Amino acid sequence: MKYIDEFRSHDLAEKLATAITHEAATGRDYHLMEFCGGHTHAIFRYGVQDLMPPNVHFVHGPGCPVCVLPVRRLDDAVELAERHGVILCTYGDMMRVPGTKQRSLIRAKADGADIRMVYSTQDALKIARDNPDREVVFFAIGFETTTPPTAVAIVQAQREGITNFSVFCNHVLTPAAIQHILQSPEVRELGTVTIDGFLGPSHVSSVIGSQPYEFFAEEFQKPVVIAGFEPLDVMQSTLMLLRQINEQRHEVENEYTRVVKPEGNLKAQALVGDVFELRSEFEWRGLGTVPYSALKIRESYAAFDAEKRFALSEKVSREVKSCECPAILRGAKKPTDCKLFGTVCTPDNPMGSCMVSSEGACAAYWTYGRFRTNADGTAATKEAAE
Amino acid sequence: MNAFEPDFATSAGAVDMTHGSGGRAMARLIRDLFHKHLGNPHLAAGNDGAVLTLPPGRVVVSTDGHVISPLFFPGGDIGCLAVHGTVNDVAMMGAKPLYLTAGFILEEGLPLADLERIIRSMAVASREAGVAIATGDTKVVEKGKGDGVFITTTGVGVVADGIELSGDRARPGDKVLVSGTLGDHGVAILSKRQNLEFETEICSDTTALHELVAAMLAAVPGIRVLRDPTRGGLAATLNEIAQQSQAGVILDERAIPIRPDVAAACELLGLDPLYVANEGKLIAICAAQDAERLLDVMRSHPHGKNAAIVGEVVEDKHAMIQMRTKFGGARVVDWIAGEQLPRIC
Amino acid sequence: MCLALPARVISIDDGEMAVVALEGIKKRISLALVEDVSVGDYVLVHVGYALHKVSEEEAERTLALMSKAGVLSAEIEEIEGAEA
Known part of the structure; x- marks a missing residue:
């Protein structure tokens, strides 16, 4: 597979490992936060850690949209399917996530709720077209990468006059979360979490570009290297981060230049700006309430906003006690x-x-x-x- | 045939409740579909059961329920799958499969043309495999209570003395072999699932493996374990064997045969091919000194031409499956939690 | 996060849809989020949408950079080996 296999090459991995070991031979420890779950997945799936010297540590960040969705929002989705009787369309990732009292979408489906797994927002639109007498809600989750496809679906629904389609919007923003982590007491005051640099998001950055990270590289004096999701990308970016740290630089560098441009994808950004606006705050699992960290559907598209269309009940949502x-x-x-x-x-x-x-x-x-x-x-x- | 009875119209019409009522409609369904295509002396006798004479040896029995959506998929359908699945389960015990029984649960509304297509496919598969469907049963359930058709088959075979295959016999130092490319069946099915459709040449690998098994056992009678990695794929099956044998396995990712298009489909859907189902592949575990000979025999058989030695059994108190990755690292290949769902992140 | 794969565009409809190929797998995707995509281009596909074109030039540059790091480290090893 072009652009995939060559970035998983064992030979290059060994070479990079030697270079990293050499760069890291300073007697200090390096704590690198990989913000994205995609990086976490690559590190484990390919065994990248095995090729790292023992003083290079990866700190796993909150960049997994499934993980950061608060239980309350999942409970709301279950309610949409069960109490409001809608066809709830969801990406497969959400199916098994436990809500309050371990209730997940897969269990709600077993109990008779009409929950359908889709691969694309286009599939959700098709389900709406095929079931004109049913309300179809797309359970939208994800970061900046997954937001533009939701925007396309909403604009398309309006253009085609599909009136039984709406979106339960849970799209969240990456830079706000990174800033929040850097401002957290654990990093700033208590020192219980050490972060020397960031492996920056890859596919998020293909949409938003590399510019949004400039602010906190400067403000918090932490280097950021935007890194692709293939294992060699992770290694090359690690090497670039180590060099910056050793040279006491804190710049935004881009390793994933084959897809990420400084300005990002302007067409996608414009579309997202047309359909969505900032929420003043949003709850993240793990991070708590983070200001200006999520999107909601603009008034001009209110007809497609499931939160406006259906009265969601007040509920007490609970995570399992002692879950860390x-x-x-x-x-x-x-x-x-x-x-x-x-x-x-x-x-x-x-x-x-x-x-x-x-x-x-x-x-x-x-x-x-x-x-x-x-x-x-x-x-x-x-x-x-x- | 009675002149007042029209021919059974299979091209039109659908299964209805009368087909399961025990009355004339059911008798005709059995005669004009099941007996017509699957016909053999045991079925023709029309008794409640079949009386079978078995050659000498120990008797192996295995049963398997078949449910699949869609019923027809690239490379096969539920009919041939129901034959191959059970023939293979009998063969994995080292036995020569001789007879099958088949139980059908039909859902009201199933087009009779589809049912005929499925039964024809069973007939071809069982004839090719040299096993007779000796007895069967048909029930009809109301619309909405089934998925078109469910087929349960039971297989009977005989295993020769001296052949001792069991999941608990893997020993440290043994080699692990697979008979061909992994994940073909599961990906072929997924390519036709609603909302996931993609275009591909990939076909299900569904096939009967007993002849391959016979050739393997003739060359290496001391094979320790044979198993077909169906649901949950190589990963689930090896984890089962590891638990039974209380040993670990170390796989070499480079050696595992996977078609490039299957790998690509898995990348696209976020699946791991090691967990994807197969219906025409087997895993063999044998002593290290027999491995090369076994591999040669497998490769010279049409159902094993892409066979490979993919790993080794090791001592491990956790009975884990580990893999040396192509990339040069190591990872655990764990049990899967539920069905693999296509993912976006 | 955000599973996305580079795939080659093999045909483009009149509208915003295209077919991409990845090792014999063909999938219909939307081009609504990208501009100036032609048949033969590689695009990054996420949830049925092309998110961005993939730059061949930059991919090669990155691979060259990786090889260079390797070359450097080989030289370093040689020097260190000689010293030892």
Whole structure:
């Protein structure tokens, strides 16, 4: 596969590993936060950590849209399907995420709710066209990458006069979340989380460009390298970050130039600006309420806003007590610090979102990292040694 | 045939409740569809059961329920799948499959033309496999209570003395082989799922493997484990074997045969091909010194021409499946949690 | 986050739809979010939409950069090896 296989080459990986080991041979530790779940997934799936010197640490960030969606919003989606009787269209990622009392979309579906998995907003529109006598709601989640396709669907629905289609909008913004993490007491005052630099979002940046990161590279004096999601991209970006840190620079650099331009995708940005506007605040699982961190549908498209169309009830939504997803999402704890990890909470019976999404730190630890040993039988992870 | 009875009109019409009532409609359905295509002396006897004479050896019995959507898919349909699936389960015990039984649950409204197509496909598959469908049953459920048709088949076979295949017999040092490319069936099915459609040449690999198994056992009677990696793919099946044998497996990702288009489809949908279903592949575990010989035999058989040695059994108290990645790292290949769902992130 | 893959555009409809190919897999996607895409271009596909064109030139530049890091490290190893 062109542009994929060559960025998974073992030979280049070994070369880069040598270069990284050399660059990191300074006697200090390096803590790099990979904001995106895509990076977390690549690090675990390809075993990138195995090629890193022991003083280079990856801190997993909150960049998994499934993980950061608060339970309340999931409960709302279940309510739309159950109480309002709509056809709820969702990306497959959301199906197993547990809501209050472990209720997930897959369970609601088993109980008779009409929940359909779609691959694209185009599929949701088609379902609306095919079922003119039913209300069809698209459960929109995701960062800046996934927002423009939702905008296209809304504009298209208006153009085609599809009146039974609406969107339950949960789109969130990356720069606001990164800034929030950098301002958190754990990073700023308590020092419990050390972040020396960021592996910046790859596909988000293809839409928003590299400019939005300039502000906090400067303000917080942290280097950012926008990194592709293939394992070699992660390694090359790590090398670039180490160089910046060693040279005490804090710039925004772009490793993923084959897709990311400084200005991003202007057409997509314009479309998103036309359909959506900022929410003054939005709750993130793990980060709490983050100002100006999410989007809502503009008044001019209010007819397509499921939150306006359906009266959602007040509800008390609860996460499972002692689930450490929130701290894990902030980088303050590791999955293995959670009492539930691997005991009560497993991918078969997830208690929190981080165990559901294949990008969630807990699922990645469980699936790819738990008890991992090297081919010679020695422990490859601290967990395996203990 | 009675001159007052018109021919059974299979090109038009659909299954209705009378087809399961025990009355004339049911008798005609059985005679004009099932007996016509699957015909053999056991069925023709028209008794409640079949009396079978088995050659000497130990008897192997295996049963499998078949539910699939869509009923017809590239490379096959539920009919041949119901034959192959059970023939393979019997074969994985080292037995020569001899007879099948088939139970049908038909949903009201299933077009009779579809049913005939499915039964014809079963007939061809069972004839090719050399197994007779000796007895069967048909029930009809109301519309909405089934998915067109469900087929449960039970297979009977005989295993020769000296063949001891079991999931608990893998030992550290043994080699793990697969008979061909992985994930073809699952991807072929997904390509036709509503809302996921993509165009591809990929066909289901559904096929009967007992002849391949016979050739393998003739060359290496000491094979320790045979299993077909159906639901949950290679990953699920190896995890089962690892648990049963209380040993680990280390896979070499480079050696695992996967078609480039299957790999691409999996990338597109965010799936891992190691967890995707197969219907015409097997996993074999044998002693290291037998591995090359077994591989040669497999590769010289049409159903094993892409066979490969993909890993090794190791001592591991956690009974984990691990993999050396192409990239040069290592990862755990765990049990899957539920069905793999296409994902966007 | 955001599963997206580079795929080659093999045909474009009159409207905003196109067919992309990835190793024999063909998928209909929307071009509503991109401009100036022609048949033969590689685009990054996410949830059935092309998000961005993929630059061949930049891809090669990045790979060259990676190789260079490798060359440098090989030289370093040689020097260190000689010193030891």
